Amino acid sequence: MSGMSGMSGSSMPGGSSGGSGASSGSGQTSAEQFPKLTGDPGTVKLGMAYDGPKGDQSFTDSAARGVANATGQGVQLVAELAATVGEPDQKKVDRLSQLVDQGANTVIAVGFDYATAMGTVAEANPDVHFAIVDDASLTDPSRQGGPLKNVAGLTFAAEQSSFLVGVAAALKSTKGHVGFIGGVNVPLIQSFQAGFDAGAKAANSGIKIDDKYITQPPDFSGFNAPDKGQTIAQGMYNGGADIIYSAAGGSGTGVFKAAKAANAKAIGVDSDQYNLPTLADVKDVILTSAVKNVDVAVYAMIQSVAAGKPLTGTQVYDLKNGGVGYATSGGFVSDIQSKLDDYKAKIISGEIKVPSTLG
Incomplete structure (x- = not known):
């Protein structure tokens, strides 16, 4: 579970103007925020790296809902791997590299503490599409060396x-x-x-x-x-x-x-x-x-790859676009x-x- 520190950027692709949890009563993501995947979902080979095990009843499980909605439409889930508390960045590098080695062409890391590791692995694999939840350091124009062109920073207000x-x-x-x-x-x-x-x-x-x-x-x-x-x-x-x-x-x-x-x-x-x-x-x-609709952000990233237009740069999910x-x-x-x-x-x-x- 993480937040964001006042990033700004484009609005949520494919999102609705409403917001789950805003006045819908349920607070869970509404069906219209999971529009049917377009393009070719079967071309998406997804690797998920969580910052903790599923079952937290909040952050990780929300991301997993986005994955479940996508795999139900033909997206291939290569693997889901989770970090352990206090592990060094090298273990995260190994985990992300493992997903790529297993054939993932889309790798999503859930948690800002993957930032250093993703920077390393994304630079080494320019043909793989990466996204990281709750971090925009890799997509920041002021980043040393410039923003990584194959990374999307999925942030929330x-x-x-x-x-x-x-x-x-x-x-x-x-x-x-x-x-x-x-x-x-x-x-x-x-x-x-x-x-x-x-x-x-x-x-x-x-x-x-x-x-x-x-x-x-x-x-x-x-x-x-x-x-x-x-x-x-x-x-x-x-x-x-x-x-x-x-x-x-x-x-x-x-x-x-x-x-x-x-x-x-x-x-x-x-x-x-x-x-x-x-x-x-x-x-x-x-x-x-x-x-915080992490599921919507994860799903949007998957949708963008299926449609042949992978998200890159900082994507902000806020009250206006139903992200929070x-x-x-x-x-x-x-x-x-x-x-x-x-x-x-x-x-x-x-x-x-x-x-x-x-x-």
């Missing part, structure tokens, strides 16, 4: 969806005290905090906000440490917060457990976590979720939905500029 759930938290808090828990203290996750804090303060200038991170780099285990997420959340709830936004991947399950024990609320991330079967026992504490949004499942924000949509409209129009960095 996570600060925009985080702003909206920040508004929701402030409006629904009865104590005027909310919290943010990030998985790892890196710029990409700081953009979630920046948006959330700004949204909460926009709705209530006097709101108290607790901001904490589970781990500090180079320790990236904070994205899959539910026990630590639960402990931090318990401390926040005991300290007076009544709603906590967790931007911490699989660690969010611990935050939900803490919310349940405290008779409080929490906010999910990346997918509409209220609707996930594995979270059925805590769904009643999930106020909303900041939805907020979930309404459970009806907990129904009474404030009109206010949330007003803020959404102002962000889309540019009237509200959401910060993507702290400070």
